Amino acid sequence: MLKITPYLGILVLIVSIGGLWYPALGYFMLLIFAAIFLSSPFRGRWFCGNLCPRGSLVDFGVSKISKKRKIPDAFRSLWVRLPIFFLMMGFMGYRVASTIVGLNTFEKIGMIFVMMCLVTTSIAVLLGTFLSPRAWCSFCPMGTAQRLIGGNKYQLKLEKDKCVNCKKCEKVCPMQLKICQTGANPDCIKCGRCVSICPRDALHF
Template identity: 25%
Template sequence: MNIIRKIREHVRLIVQITFTALSNGYVNGFLQGTIYKGTSKKICVPGLNCYSCPGALGACPIGSLQAVLNARQYQFSFYIIGILMAIGAFFGRFVCGWLCPFGLVQDLLYKIPLFKKLRRLPGEKYLRLIKYGVLLLFVIIFPISIVNIVGIGTPWFCKLICPSGTLLGGIPLVLKNPLLRETIGVLFSWKVLVLVTILVLSIKLYRPFCRYLCPLGAIYSFFNPIALYHMEIDQTKCTKCKVCQKNCGLDIPVYEKPNAMECIRCGKCIKVCPHDAIKSSIMLKKSEK
């Protein structure tokens, strides 16, 4: 019974670890320092999982979107956009909370009891808007408008920002390939600096990358208020005690905004509600009177 109870308490963590292991299951890639190039690489995984990760069996939707935005044939880009819309319409930011490998990394780091935890940074309201700017500029505008002499753009988010790509792709490949180690320069050092900053901040602040920088989270956030998977508040039970907000890592007033754009659907508010007033549902929302 104790084992069953512990499993129930850590269901989300188990799902996160399992999905990360399955989507990065090409073990030979890690052993040999190579990238898997099989047919499954044409399929996008739902979370931010670097295409260049030695173990990755699928493609990153953000990387794929950048790669095709300046293409002359748009069928594949429509496929990517369609995948993002379908996942968002069904699950919203549930993907961020349960299926994203870099989300798992941040969650594990936040469990380290080294520093006093922060609930938010100064200017939190405005800092959370940065990810929409990253989506607009680095994922959409720059890859389309900044092209080389033959008209090919650059995946600027992957090149300059993405910490998941550095951690899961860049560093393992550099460690296993001596030739790559000889070619790394200022750009790689910059990306490592970005990664280290986010990792250190993740020990003190819950999911800083998801809060401020992730363009994939920005896309899914638009669907949160309308996604089929959603949160509901039983107003006959809710006393607005704010226990849900006090226990929310993202400091969301769940009792007021159960489907806020920032919510990653971790489900902690459901567990801590003393009145059992919060629940999740996959059904269509009931119209409010």
């Protein structure tokens, strides 16, 4: 986790809410997409745990009111995640393509990004409140893309001979991963909380 990570949540609120009046703010999403696709081939889902504004919002905001229940296993299934990915990307692509031929194209496309951000953030907040803060992240389309592109990169390593199975790492994992069983996981968001809390230094990247 970076020092700025806890403060990035404000950005998603600025885009989601401020964008309703200033659609150009929606183009901030393009910077997010670029950062994701530039980092994921080398670090997998590192962006999710360190630079994602929505991730910051749920980790440091929504977590304070979350029920903190178990994330349903179905959310992690690629059979669920891939259709959601193609549906959302296809819908966004269709909206952008159908807008290009009209007037005020710049603002209209910006508003498409704003609405996409607003809708997905609303879902993330609802799921984060009634399930677990990172419930949305389990099937987030961008998280799925990062997993597919670089899920085997910059993996968490578990030294089993040092592990005492205290499971402190699993208790602090925002993605509720079974770290003691597998160590490496393509959905690890590389936040480093497990590494920091391990009393035996059995975990590292």
